[in-house]
Amino acid sequence: MSDSARETPVDDGKGDGTRAVRAGLPEPVKHEPTLPGPVFAAHFHLPGEPTGAYTYGRDENPTWTLLERAIGELEAPGRDDVETLVFASGMAAISAVLFSQLSAGDTVVLPDDGYQVLPLVRAQLEAYGVQVRTAPTGGDAQLDVLDGAKLLWIESPSNPGLDVCDIRRLVEAAHARGVLVAVDNTLATPLGQRPLELGADFAVASGTKQLTGHGDVLLGYVVGGDAGAMTAVRRWRKIVGAIPGPMEAWLAHRSIATLQLRVDRQCASALLVAQALRERPEVTGLRYPGLPDDPSHEVASRQMRRYGCVVSFTLPTRARAEAFLDALRLVDDATSFGGVRSTAERRGRWGGDAVAEGFVRLSVGAEDPEDLVADLLRALDASAR
Numbered sequence: 001m002s003d004s005a006r007e008t009p010v011d012d013g014k015g016d017g018t019r020a021v022r023a024g025l026p027e028p029v030k031h032e033p034t035l036p037g038p039v040f041a042a043h044f045h046l047p048g049e050p051t052g053a054y055t056y057g058r059d060e061n062p063t064w065t066l067l068e069r070a071i072g073e074l075e076a077p078g079r080d081d082v083e084t085l086v087f088a089s090g091m092a093a094i095s096a097v098l099f100s101q102l103s104a105g106d107t108v109v110l111p112d113d114g115y116q117v118l119p120l121v122r123a124q125l126e127a128y129g130v131q132v133r134t135a136p137t138g139g140d141a142q143l144d145v146l147d148g149a150k151l152l153w154i155e156s157p158s159n160p161g162l163d164v165c166d167i168r169r170l171v172e173a174a175h176a177r178g179v180l181v182a183v184d185n186t187l188a189t190p191l192g193q194r195p196l197e198l199g200a201d202f203a204v205a206s207g208t209k210q211l212t213g214h215g216d217v218l219l220g221y222v223v224g225g226d227a228g229a230m231t232a233v234r235r236w237r238k239i240v241g242a243i244p245g246p247m248e249a250w251l252a253h254r255s256i257a258t259l260q261l262r263v264d265r266q267c268a269s270a271l272l273v274a275q276a277l278r279e280r281p282e283v284t285g286l287r288y289p290g291l292p293d294d295p296s297h298e299v300a301s302r303q304m305r306r307y308g309c310v311v312s313f314t315l316p317t318r319a320r321a322e323a324f325l326d327a328l329r330l331v332d333d334a335t336s337f338g339g340v341r342s343t344a345e346r347r348g349r350w351g352g353d354a355v356a357e358g359f360v361r362l363s364v365g366a367e368d369p370e371d372l373v374a375d376l377l378r379a380l381d382a383s384a385r
């Protein structure tokens, strides 16, 4: 791709609200609901040859079908050559891609600053004879370790450090070497970034976070344009059985109707929160890709249409961070992110991430931004005493 094509801005987000509200809805049928309720079925009537769409509940379910259509419309609007598969969780989706595409002797490139379960996945891949290389997300460092790999795994923005890599550039380099590319799109959501349009072979995500946004559902998905590769992912879902329940699938679909409202509100508030925190002397290492002077901003602005709802920063000590979290009234001290209710946590309590003791990951919810900013500033003051 030429430099000018690479720098062509992705579209301005117009139509995302309409798309989210209508995503995956079936054709109207008189007296039928606009979004049919969950179909609870372990098996379906199936006389004669066992063919057709719905045979057994581990293979297919009509509630999944509508949700998969909805997610596909958001991740790859206007494309009918992509397949979407939903899973019981983000990790089920991630494992489905990694373990269906890689075999003993293959090499995979993972980020070394990605989701905290990736090191466990790495150990399992290695136990199966897959060679694992890692490099940081920032500075496109994964470029240097692509030779001879089968699959490149990208997480951008990375969680929790919020570094960003140039996805188009990495995809170009990977494809030139015959390397498949998967992008974890959890933090951005399909309204923030569309990896398939940036050239990736798979968009993979945890729907547990902002996609569903209410902190009450675990879900994952894989969207891909390569039919052969997706057949292997589908087979993996069937043999492992990491499938979502119909109720979860239906709740997820219902929640997607408000995705654009939530994402726009939460991203706008996250920027205001980041701007307010930046003025505080006790806050260091503040990161938000939407801040014009953030190290991620330049690359992010070329491939993202919204910058997410997560802000990260460091307070001077572990005790200060704990006192701050304790003093918050509108922000729950909880893990995960993307929900309508703001959450924050001291990330170092889990171990694993290379973060300072006072590092805080804050997920900005849908509260009124002025209330939220006031609560954060008040808690910062309270934690200094």
Ligand SMILES: *Cc1c(COP(=O)(O)O)cnc(C)c1O
Pocket (backbone or CB within 6 Å): 089, 090, 091, 092, 094, 115, 155, 159, 184, 186, 187, 205, 206, 207, 208, 209, 218, 219, 220
């Ligand atoms: C939460 C998360 C996952 C895992 O998703 P689950 O639904 O918890 O299994 C994977 N990647 C990222 C970036 C996440 O934030």
